[in-house]
Amino acid sequence: MQDIIANEEHIRFDFEPFVKEQLGLSIGENARKREVCKYFLKGHCPNGSKCLYRHNKGERSVVCKxxxxxxCKKGDSCEFLHxxxxxxxxxxxxxxxxxxxxxxxxxxxHVDPDAKRKICVWYSKGFCKHGPSCRGKHVRKVICPLYLTGFCPSGPDCENEQ
Known part of the structure; x- marks a missing residue:
């Protein structure tokens, strides 16, 4: 009985190639395989199927258009939700x-494109040389009226700009 349990790494299932190919996982994989390959996330991994890291994009997050x-002709192999x-x-x-x-x-x-734009770092520091043609979002800050009169009791914790 002990020999059967001890030799479990020699057991192969018919579905293992499918799991490896479709999901990028292998049965009994090592701990490093839990991390997703950074090259695969960028679009191409030079190591391919021999890579020590995982090559799956995880959960399908967007419905297939x-x-x-x-x-859709891809069926179950589609990388998008069905x-x-x-x-x-x-x-x-x-x-x-x-x-x-x-x-x-x-x-x-219907997502507002302006809501996705990143805030312009230069404008938030005080000046952006690109002005209105800047790709970043220029967010005007409200200056604290108490600070303008001389003293704000909230100090740096004030919700307005000082």
Whole structure:
């Protein structure tokens, strides 16, 4: 009985190639394989299937835009979700590009493109040389009226700029 339990690494299952190929995992993998490969996340890993790190993108986070229209040909091998989930829909192209969508029954997310823009570091420090043509978001800060009159009791904890 002890020989059967001790030699479990020699047991191979028919589904192991599928798990390795489709999910990027192998049965009984080492601890390092739990980390996702940084090169794979950037698009290409030079080590391929011999890489010591994991090559799966994890949970599918966005609904497949082709599946929505019943046009996805990848089936189960698709890297996108094949379920109707309102919170995981892809962004609406028209709303993103033109800030309006004329389809009243649009399935896609309407995310304001300005909300995704990063805050301009230079503007927040005081001056941005790009002015209104800057790609970053210029957020105006409200100056504390008490600070302007001479003293703010909240000091650095004040919610307004000082």
């Amino acid at each position: 082709h599946w929505i229209r019943s046009l 379920e109707m989930n309102r919170n995981k829909m892809p962004e609406c192209y028209f709303y993103t590009q033109y800030k309006q969508c004329t389809n009243p029954e649009c399935y896609y997310l």
